Amino acid sequence: MSGVEQATGVQQEQVPVTDRGRRTRAALLQAGRELFEERGWADVRIDAVAERAGVSHGTFYTWFDSKESLLRAIVAVVVEDVFTATTVGPRLPPDAPYARIEAANRLYLTAVTRHARILRVLDSLADTREEFRRLRVDVREAFVRRGMEGLVRLQELGLADGALPPRATASALGAMVESFAHLWQDPGEHLDEDAAVDVLTRLWAGAIGLPRSAWPDGASRRPT
Amino acid sequence: MSGVEQATGVQQEQVPVTDRGRRTRAALLQAGRELFEERGWADVRIDAVAERAGVSHGTFYTWFDSKESLLRAIVAVVVEDVFTATTVGPRLPPDAPYARIEAANRLYLTAVTRHARILRVLDSLADTREEFRRLRVDVREAFVRRGMEGLVRLQELGLADGALPPRATASALGAMVESFAHLWQDPGEHLDEDAAVDVLTRLWAGAIGLPRSAWPDGASRRPT
Amino acid sequence: MSGVEQATGVQQEQVPVTDRGRRTRAALLQAGRELFEERGWADVRIDAVAERAGVSHGTFYTWFDSKESLLRAIVAVVVEDVFTATTVGPRLPPDAPYARIEAANRLYLTAVTRHARILRVLDSLADTREEFRRLRVDVREAFVRRGMEGLVRLQELGLADGALPPRATASALGAMVESFAHLWQDPGEHLDEDAAVDVLTRLWAGAIGLPRSAWPDGASRRPT
Amino acid sequence: MSGVEQATGVQQEQVPVTDRGRRTRAALLQAGRELFEERGWADVRIDAVAERAGVSHGTFYTWFDSKESLLRAIVAVVVEDVFTATTVGPRLPPDAPYARIEAANRLYLTAVTRHARILRVLDSLADTREEFRRLRVDVREAFVRRGMEGLVRLQELGLADGALPPRATASALGAMVESFAHLWQDPGEHLDEDAAVDVLTRLWAGAIGLPRSAWPDGASRRPT
DNA sequence: AATGAATGAGTTTTCATTCAT
DNA sequence: CATGAATGAAAACTCATTCAT
Known part of the structure; x- marks a missing residue:
């Protein structure tokens, strides 16, 4: 089964344990997807992702290590x-x-x-x-x-x-x-x-x- | 970019009139092509293009308006x-x-x-x-x-x-x-x-x- | 400035919400005023303003969009x-x-x-x-x-x-x-x-x- | 008689001896004045002055030491x-x-x-x-x-x-x-x-x- | 967990001035 | 004298990432 076993990179993304965490992470994922689709890679700022997800800039890094990681x-x-x-x-x-x-x-x-x-x-x-x-x-x-x-x-x-x-x-x-x-x-x-x-x-x-x-x-x- | 709009519209790229100019422009073109091929768009700096072409940084802008233009x-x-x-x-x-x-x-x-x-x-x-x-x-x-x-x-x-x-x-x-x-x-x-x-x-x-x-x-x- | 226009219109200057932010912004304002008074417009670098305010270069842009804005x-x-x-x-x-x-x-x-x-x-x-x-x-x-x-x-x-x-x-x-x-x-x-x-x-x-x-x-x- | 004896700065501007020289210098002076009046100091490029005077960029420096000098x-x-x-x-x-x-x-x-x-x-x-x-x-x-x-x-x-x-x-x-x-x-x-x-x-x-x-x-x- | 702020490396671009021909 | 080209010191601004609360 190819293509699915890639996840093990160097840094593991945080995994949410609380419900609130799950919601926040999902919102960031969703916001990121939308923005990438709308603007492409280079024109998406972490700022914008966080904003659309309704959280603060810093929170992004609670759930993802980097833009790439997202x-x-x-x-x-x-x-x-x-x-x-x-x-x-x-x-x-x-x-x-x-x-x-x-x-x-x-x-x-x-x-x-x-x-x-x-x-x-x-x-x-x-x-x-x-x-x-x-x-x-x-x-x-x-x-x-x-x-x-x-x-x-x-x-x-x-x-x-x-x-x-x-x-x-x-x-x-x-x-x-x-x-x-x-x-x-x-x-x-x-x-x-x-x-x-x-x-x-x-x-x-x-x-x-x-x-x-x-x-x-x-x-x-x-x-x- | 200062407040007053210069009278000129979209600047046209310079066209060389001397041989030296032609050579420089060609060298930049060649260097740019090589670098884009080697590193892709985002990882090419104007600096690197100029250096590989053997001219100074500023000279790039004598012949091209921007990276896009190149x-x-x-x-x-x-x-x-x-x-x-x-x-x-x-x-x-x-x-x-x-x-x-x-x-x-x-x-x-x-x-x-x-x-x-x-x-x-x-x-x-x-x-x-x-x-x-x-x-x-x-x-x-x-x-x-x-x-x-x-x-x-x-x-x-x-x-x-x-x-x-x-x-x-x-x-x-x-x-x-x-x-x-x-x-x-x-x-x-x-x-x-x-x-x-x-x-x-x-x-x-x-x-x-x-x-x-x-x-x-x-x-x-x-x-x- | 990349090709795609970000969705936001004219960016509003940030308004500090914490005390630390208020202090930083005030320090930049003060530093800017002093420097403009000492050297005039053209001879003031953003760098110098930030330095005198005791913050890093980038922090200037946290609070002001540009020199004009300051x-x-x-x-x-x-x-x-x-x-x-x-x-x-x-x-x-x-x-x-x-x-x-x-x-x-x-x-x-x-x-x-x-x-x-x-x-x-x-x-x-x-x-x-x-x-x-x-x-x-x-x-x-x-x-x-x-x-x-x-x-x-x-x-x-x-x-x-x-x-x-x-x-x-x-x-x-x-x-x-x-x-x-x-x-x-x-x-x-x-x-x-x-x-x-x-x-x-x-x-x-x-x-x-x-x-x-x-x-x-x-x-x-x-x-x- | 005040105000007129200022000319003796450090570097003397060139003084034209030929007719052609006189014409070129006058054209630059005129072009400079017009442009400064139209755009103010900072927004005037030597390039533009030369162009309006109908001479090449380099020629400007045949007649004036600098923008200030003009x-x-x-x-x-x-x-x-x-x-x-x-x-x-x-x-x-x-x-x-x-x-x-x-x-x-x-x-x-x-x-x-x-x-x-x-x-x-x-x-x-x-x-x-x-x-x-x-x-x-x-x-x-x-x-x-x-x-x-x-x-x-x-x-x-x-x-x-x-x-x-x-x-x-x-x-x-x-x-x-x-x-x-x-x-x-x-x-x-x-x-x-x-x-x-x-x-x-x-x-x-x-x-x-x-x-x-x-x-x-x-x-x-x-x-x- | 979340937040607001701070950081600073990294880039593009401008333009007065110099120079070889 | 004039010209086209080359130069490179500036400088502004961006933004991913880190950090103290």
């Missing part, structure tokens, strides 16, 4: 959520590959969309801070691994292009799905969730060479 | 280069769609790879600075548009899945290619250029539903 | 003081115009003298910074208005030259009194307060044409 | 002009004191008005730079001295209040006249030159106690 805590939730969404899908039969791909895409697309803003913040730090680069990778990891395993299985069954290197392929297609979540934000790309999932699944299935015969009727013959 | 100038070159690479490819016959896709992918992949580090820096700013978001989009635009036009043409010829919305599809596939350039950096994804182009082209061709009959022999039957 | 706070006290001195004088009978003029002159002269150095600083900024020009005017306003009203009353009673335009006259005479406070600093003009007030009052009373009969005995016949 | 040269002209205006008036008969006061006031008022903006700039520096404080005094000196001498003469003739100390009185009244030149700039004090001179002369004559019998008919009986 983001780490926020991202931990995200990693967990994406991981869960990716892993705990409906258990579809192995002989329905298209439906499996579709289900995985939908879950990942919605999960990533849910966290699109905070993931962008993470991205902006991933460039220089090794720790966050790892976290960024962790978010993707479960999905990529799942895609990779699925691909291998299909290749073994002769249902996917055997020439494709599994890991790289899964990475590339995973990136494709994820990029969709971000492009969605922009005006100009207007698709509802079903349409988006449909497009992504078609691209994916076609890309790995899943034979049209294995596509559902609606998908393979869909008109323009 | 990046802008660096990125302008990148945008230009990627645009050119994307646009000025070998003119392949329209009836060789696979080869066309391959050529386009190769050009874009190498161009983006060439600039991978600086594009990451740009990404990290794109989240909050509207100006840089636009630039980021500009880098992709030519490639996405080209992919879109190619797709439309193939759809009209019945050689591509008519159900795919052109713009979104081209965006998604473009993102896929681009992500490859970045993943390449990471250890663990080791493919040489030819192999990478091959994978991407297979994925792309398959994704849009280009019939296997339109694939070159080597591509369609390549073994694992 | 001066504003200092001047606010001055405006207040001059206003009070000008307004809250001994209530003399209307039928003792000379004594009234004298009392007003004394109060204004001593008030302006008390603040002569800081007013000079204000002057030096008033030329270009509209905000400070207004403050400068504010300092004078109460005295000028009072002089004007007094003049109008005397004109109505036939005790002052009816040809004098009240506002301009009061301005000119006010400037005369004020200039005295500054000239006093210079060596070469040595008069004690009583002598200065006497001269100014004679000039004033004579200027508006107050009949000699309304002058006190001592004043009208005073020998050289 | 202002010094500009002010020298002003001092000279005010001095001349004050000294070289119409030679009126000693037995027409009111007319003499009026003439002096008019000359001084117009001279100071002509240079009001640049004198303000000088003021803003006078607070801290001893050199400019001297210059500032020099501008006033001739007028104050003349007023003082006039007052002494009238006192000796019994035509002025003998209780007035000549120097202080002349200073105060001089400041009064000068302040008028500045207040004129402000909206709200709207008087044409004749009216202003009239008011000032009445105030002056009254202030020193010039008997009404020595006032011209128009002046003494002017109605409201």
Whole structure:
């Protein structure tokens, strides 16, 4: 199980024991998430986080060691959520590959969309801070691994292009799905969730060479 | 900044008139690019740029208004280069769609790879600075548009899945290619250029539903 | 100043809530006043203010937004003081115009003298910074208005030259009194307060044409 | 002859020998004056002066040693002009004191008005730079001295209040006249030159106690 | 636990002045 | 003489983090 065991850094964040403490910490977490989403990393001051959480500046440090530490805590939730969404899908039969791909895409697309803003913040730090680069990778990891395993299985069954290197392929297609979540934000790309999932699944299935015969009727013959 | 607004509007960057000036400006540009690539945006000081360029601190401001301004100038070159690479490819016959896709992918992949580090820096700013978001989009635009036009043409010829919305599809596939350039950096994804182009082209061709009959022999039957 | 505008509007200066805060703020105010008086505006560094107040550099910004902001706070006290001195004088009978003029002159002269150095600083900024020009005017306003009203009353009673335009006259005479406070600093003009007030009052009373009969005995016949 | 012999500072400004040089120097002088008048001291960059004069930045230093030096040269002209205006008036008969006061006031008022903006700039520096404080005094000196001498003469003739100390009185009244030149700039004090001179002369004559019998008919009986 | 205040390292930027050509 | 460029000493301001109550 990747991506969840990162928490053991150097300094442990304080863990609240009283109810009041729990509430304060939660408020800071919430305020931090909102602000990061609104303004990005660099433009968020600890001051602002504390203020929005309704506590004094100093209190922030009762619960978090640093600004980084706050983001780490926020991202931990995200990693967990994406991981869960990716892993705990409906258990579809192995002989329905298209439906499996579709289900995985939908879950990942919605999960990533849910966290699109905070993931962008993470991205902006991933460039220089090794720790966050790892976290960024962790978010993707479960999905990529799942895609990779699925691909291998299909290749073994002769249902996917055997020439494709599994890991790289899964990475590339995973990136494709994820990029969709971000492009969605922009005006100009207007698709509802079903349409988006449909497009992504078609691209994916076609890309790995899943034979049209294995596509559902609606998908393979869909008109323009 | 004192109280009275100077009469001049937005100051234009200086343009060197002497050779010495040209050399200095170029050195700063080069030093800036290197440092941004090595350390990312936030960890580069103007001081360091000047030092690496072998000039004094103040000289930086003779040629650039600000750190932002420097990046802008660096990125302008990148945008230009990627645009050119994307646009000025070998003119392949329209009836060789696979080869066309391959050529386009190769050009874009190498161009983006060439600039991978600086594009990451740009990404990290794109989240909050509207100006840089636009630039980021500009880098992709030519490639996405080209992919879109190619797709439309193939759809009209019945050689591509008519159900795919052109713009979104081209965006998604473009993102896929681009992500490859970045993943390449990471250890663990080791493919040489030819192999990478091959994978991407297979994925792309398959994704849009280009019939296997339109694939070159080597591509369609390549073994694992 | 990064690209994104923080949500807060014009930041208000902090108001101390603890005693320690009050003490620190007062010390900065005091240090600032002294330094401005000693060195003028341009030659005062925030660093120096903080040092003299016995706090660190950053602490200055806990209490004031900027150097301007500090001066504003200092001047606010001055405006207040001059206003009070000008307004809250001994209530003399209307039928003792000379004594009234004298009392007003004394109060204004001593008030302006008390603040002569800081007013000079204000002057030096008033030329270009509209905000400070207004403050400068504010300092004078109460005295000028009072002089004007007094003049109008005397004109109505036939005790002052009816040809004098009240506002301009009061301005000119006010400037005369004020200039005295500054000239006093210079060596070469040595008069004690009583002598200065006497001269100014004679000039004033004579200027508006107050009949000699309304002058006190001592004043009208005073020998050289 | 006060106020004109100041030029011998430490470094002598360059003196042009060619025609081209003369033109360049004059252009810089002119540009400097305009800019100081428009923006005040601190907000004028040497860059801007050079640009407005149509020469390159470096050329400025061919003709002036420093920014201070430029202002010094500009002010020298002003001092000279005010001095001349004050000294070289119409030679009126000693037995027409009111007319003499009026003439002096008019000359001084117009001279100071002509240079009001640049004198303000000088003021803003006078607070801290001893050199400019001297210059500032020099501008006033001739007028104050003349007023003082006039007052002494009238006192000796019994035509002025003998209780007035000549120097202080002349200073105060001089400041009064000068302040008028500045207040004129402000909206709200709207008087044409004749009216202003009239008011000032009445105030002056009254202030020193010039008997009404020595006032011209128009002046003494002017109605409201 | 919470709070208000203090800290100071870290950065960008300005601009008068000098200089090589 | 003029020019374009280089210089570097200032200086203001920010903000994460620490601390005394």
